[in-house]
Amino acid sequence: xxxxxxxxxxxxxxxxxxxxxxxxxxxxxxxxxxxxxxxxxxxxxxxxxxxxxxxxxxxxxxxxxxxxxxxxxxxxxxxxxxxxxxxxxxxxxxxxxxxxxxxxxxxxxxxxxx
Amino acid sequence: xxxxxxxxxxxxxxxxxxxxxxxxxxxxxxxxxxxxxxxxxxxxxxxxxxxxxxxxxxxxxxxxxxxxxxxxxxxxxxxxxxxxxxxxxxxxxxxxxxxxxxxxxxxxxxxx
Numbered sequence: 001x002x003x004x005x006x007x008x009x010x011x012x013x014x015x016x017x018x019x020x021x022x023x024x025x026x027x028x029x030x031x032x033x034x035x036x037x038x039x040x041x042x043x044x045x046x047x048x049x050x051x052x053x054x055x056x057x058x059x060x061x062x063x064x065x066x067x068x069x070x071x072x073x074x075x076x077x078x079x080x081x082x083x084x085x086x087x088x089x090x091x092x093x094x095x096x097x098x099x100x101x102x103x104x105x106x107x108x109x110x111x112x113x114x
Numbered sequence: 115x116x117x118x119x120x121x122x123x124x125x126x127x128x129x130x131x132x133x134x135x136x137x138x139x140x141x142x143x144x145x146x147x148x149x150x151x152x153x154x155x156x157x158x159x160x161x162x163x164x165x166x167x168x169x170x171x172x173x174x175x176x177x178x179x180x181x182x183x184x185x186x187x188x189x190x191x192x193x194x195x196x197x198x199x200x201x202x203x204x205x206x207x208x209x210x211x212x213x214x215x216x217x218x219x220x221x222x223x224x225x226x
Contacts, residue, residue, distance in 0.1 A: 043217030101147050101159035101172050
């Protein structure tokens, strides 16, 4: 059973607008969440993370929101740029990771239209 | 990323042959991981290591073994490769708790 779900396989957004990628999880023990970006033939690149003690974390154009009661997080990209076109993975782990691996969603392919 | 090198980057081999993939890191990170990525599955954890000679199984460990004799190297071995192990394999490292994992660029393995 999937513990981390990204229900939108793809998302198309116009350049300059906001991109919102969503992620749901089922395991209430997860306490550290991450977003990764992946280009073809490359490894995932870390974007931004959030601990369960926070509900928002911001880094430049990227903001992650966490709603623990709904077991939902989202990644906002503002403004969206052509270089943002990639596959985005949501991931979660227990106790900040370290002794555990990450549980990934299946990814959302973000396409930024000019 | 984070000084992670995976080798080989591409490999084609036959069913039943042994295969070893290597992950080398220069960051002196304690934790290392092997994942596989398949269409429709995202990335799934195969094995991980929390120190030299300390390893444990992940979600999809059947048919795989690992070894970590030095901090910088983490080897993934398929003792007798099967076609279901055709995949892209990613190595990752992590310096400590509440730090992100950083990934290598992957090994594309095809088993015919």
